[in-house]
Amino acid sequence: MKAIEQQMIQILNHNSTEELTKKRLERRERWNQIQVKTSLSQSESVPPTPIRTEPQTPSDMQMEFSENDKSMPTSPRLGESLLSPTQGESVPTSPGGKSPRTGESCVMSPGIGGSIPTSPGGKSFTDDTTDMFMVCKENEKERIIDIFDVNNEEIENEKADKAKEIANNHSLIVHTHPHQDQKEQKEDLDGNNGKSDDNLTNNNKDSSELDMFNERDAGHEDIFSGGELKIKKLVREAEPSDDSDGYYCFRIGEVLKTNYQIIGYHGKGMFSNVLKANDLSSTQENTEVAIKLIRNNDHMKRTGKKEVKILQRLSENDPEHRCNIIRLITHFEDRDHLCLVFEPMDLNLRQLLKKTGGSGFSIGAIRLYAFKLLKSLVHLKRNGIIHCDIKPDNILISQNRKIIKLADLGSAIDTTEEEIEPTPILVSRFYRSPEIILGYHYGFALDVFSFGCCLYEWATGKVMLRSAENNEHLRLILEIKGPLPKKILQHGVFRPMHYDDQGRFLERVEDPANNSNKEIVRINHIKKPNRSLLKELLAAYPSCSSSEKTQVSQLADLIDKCLELDPSKRIDPTQALNHPLFKT
Known part of the structure; x- marks a missing residue:
């Protein structure tokens, strides 16, 4: 263990400062691009109506424009509808062929529930609206974890934390000790019970049992986020195990079925735990998925199969996925667990x-x-x-x-x-x-x-x-x-x-x-x-x-x-x- 820990610290000492500095520069560049983009859009916009001013924040706090948009709207304003084209719909235009502004009407196909609600000024409010409004209220800001200004103390802390994680999980990465005790390999990486203080259950206990994605349980994914260490495709030498409550004891790097490699942990719910994985068989640019592993008992499996059936029916009756229900990609059984594969969300x-x-x-x-x-x-x-x-x-x-x-x-x-x-x-x-x-x-x-x-x-x-x-x-x-x-x-x-x-x-x-x-x-x-x-x-x-x-x-x-x-x-x-x- 000590030898492996020292080896990992040497690697981190060599790479961490250089890579974190690189990240800092990339984040600064990203911020500068956002500022330029914001100033350009503001200079082109018509004077806005008197509304509350929202603070400018990084791009992941803003409503981004659809990838299908052919061009950036000319006047993004808080509260004004700027509609992006979607499947089966035409881009709304004003009589002059320009983007609709206040007071100009635009026609959209009706959504679920009948006609699209429109304001007296002719603006349409639909679920395809891509306003550049802020999620936060005035004088509030979304807490951004990945700040671009990293000081030396943070660098040293990150190196120490990563070295500790690597030492604890050394059997899961490229530099694997070949004769590691099998008993150690069976240890659960979770390290906690996934509890939170949200008090949102059907009983009087304080837990986050029904949370599909619990941020307090996502403590292992950062080890691999910087790309310093590559995950090894892990093949178990021993039979997989469950904990006393029937939750699957997973390993970072192991592969479920034949193509879903576990890369992180989203959280634990009353019926399952949810893992972050890559689809190794996918040809898409984004291969990430979320896998919900139902607890290993008969009642939970019946509940999971009912959920699959419901999701399949909802998907069949919404082939274009416009009704905002989480999309079930596939499901399978592996190691006595029913596994549901979903599209990833943040x-x-x-x-x-x-x-x-x-x-x-x-x-x-x-x-x-x-x-x-x-x-x-x-x-x-x-x-x-x-x-x-x-x-x-x-x-x-x-x-x-x-x-x-x-x-x-x-x-x-x-x-x-x-x-x-x-x-x-x-x-x-x-x-x-x-x-x-x-x-x-x-x-x-x-x-x-x-x-x-x-x-x-x-x-x-x-x-x-x-x-x-x-x-x-x-x-x-x-x-x-x-x-x-x-x-x-x-x-x-x-x-x-x-x-x-x-x-x-x-x-x-x-x-x-x-x-x-x-x-x-x-x-x-x-x-x-x-x-x-x-x-x-x-x-x-x-x-x-x-x-x-x-x-x-x-x-x-x-x-x-x-x-x-x-x-x-x-x-x-x-x-x-x-x-x-x-x-x-």
Whole structure:
């Protein structure tokens, strides 16, 4: 071990300073190109309407233009639609043949849900919009890990960290010790349980069990990111092993099936762990994929096979992949695990919220992401699928921050084949609708309620219904929406857990005079809402312009309609696509 560690340190001492300096220069050059590109576009643009000024940040914080664009739009402005051509659609033009500007109409083919919402000025808002708006709010900046200014102390720290990693994982790279103990090779590279403090599970535990991609679990991929060391194609000499919970104990560099080489780790969920891999058989420029390895037990395998079936149907009915559902490339079984291969994405929206400082997204970003996600919900409903776990963790985003995909259908219900049985723990609790808690008949509308909770979180950076258990969760809903309709109370099978025979809400709280966490039950007479969504959202945008203030008010109205207590009166995804929020 010591000899190998010394050998690795010698290699790093020789290469690290030179390569990190090279990286720094490349990043500076990239930044300079962005500045030139931004100044050129600003000099050519017409004077913008009075709107909130957004800070300039590196390019991965901006909405990049589509690769299909023939030329760069002449006047990118915050809030103005600049539409890129997509398959089956023509490029919108003004009567003079130029790019559409404010006040000029442009025609697009209708998307899912009917006609494309248009503003009085003739601008169209579609999921193909490629505005150069910022994801972050004013005075906020996305946290960029790869800064271009690297000092000597950082160089030394990186060398020391890499030497330590290499010493711990020396059997996985080119300089492999030929007689290494088999026992050492069986050690799990994960090094942690993939836990996080997001508190977003169906139970009362604090974990990130349902996160498909958890940034806290991505600690091994940086070893190989600089290209200093090449991964060796690892062939196991011993049988692969699982941990006590049925998760696969992977090795960086090993190959699944015959062509998927593991290069990193995305995270662990309740049903699986997700690996980063390269497709060795691919002829495409980008060979990266994400592989979801279902836990090795019969129940999880059945759940995984149901997810495959649902994803295949959704893909067959969306051949052009325009409905923003994560694309399943293939699936196979290897080493007693069902493996699902997906297209790669960069982050989930919870991670992006953290990277933007936790203060929420700009109103322009929310409008775009909401429109795309509503198209996903329309597609799910048309195919008889209830997602049952809509939350920021399960909404993935591309590196250019323009493409989002709804993922993790492991909890989904196929209404064409399954009977829906009442359960009070369906959906992650912070996004759980009242009909689930009370055991009232529920269906597609429960996804819309979760969607409304996501909208609030994107705007404020805060969870709207942060509760510890169902009774508290129901109280928080009543504080926003007021008393529940009588028909829900009459027919809810779990009503006695939260209401007495006279329809009064029974609030369960800790006994302040007892230190043993004993609960007491008291009647809470909630007769009207005592929280204002509009005030809370406006407080999240303190310096917004008059036009943005209008959009924030429209966002509050859409959230209110998504949180309707009676699921039969809750706004439908198709109706939501035509909401005024998407017309201004």
